[in-house]
Amino acid sequence: MLRRVVLFGLLIPLAIVLIMFAVANREVVTVSFDPFEPTQPAVSLRMPLFLLIFVTLIAGVVLGGFATWLRQGRYRRATRGLRNEMAGLRREVETLTTRLDLPDDRASQSPPPAGVTRMSLQPPVQ
Numbered sequence: 397m398l399r400r401v402v403l404f405g406l407l408i409p410l411a412i413v414l415i416m417f418a419v420a421n422r423e424v425v426t427v428s429f430d431p432f433e434p435t436q437p438a439v440s441l442r443m444p445l446f447l448l449i450f451v452t453l454i455a456g457v458v459l460g461g462f463a464t465w466l467r468q469g470r471y472r473r474a475t476r477g478l479r480n481e482m483a484g485l486r487r488e489v490e491t492l493t494t495r496l497d498l499p500d501d502r503a504s505q506s507p508p509p510a511g512v513t514r515m516s517l518q519p520p521v522q
Contacts, residue, residue, distance in 0.1 A: 418446040 422444050430437035 418444075421445040421449070
């Protein structure tokens with residue numbers, strides 16, 4: 397509930413500011429892509445200023461996200477490889493535990509293999 401209140405507490409003022417910005421900057425501007433002929437550009441667009449700013453902002457966010465996604469590709473690949481290796485190791489552990497699984501009463505009574513001596517730890521002296 398608190399999360400929703402904070403979300404609306406941030407989104408409503410942000411929406412009001414964006415609406416105020418759009419209303420204040422609704423003049424039509426000409427965006428030219430021809431640097432050699434500024435008076436009669438070959439390629440130009442006429443649009444409201446707020447729309448130009450919003451489109452530029454959205455394009456920057458999308459391009460930045462795409463660039464970040466490309467740069468993090470090696471980490472995703474490494475994670476995928478480690479996940480596959482971990483799955484293989486888990487399967488191997490399960491195979492070994494099923495192969496070595498002994499009933500509880502037999503495991504406690506079985507002597508150690510030949511040549512292996514048991515070590516006992518003494519409790520620490522205080």
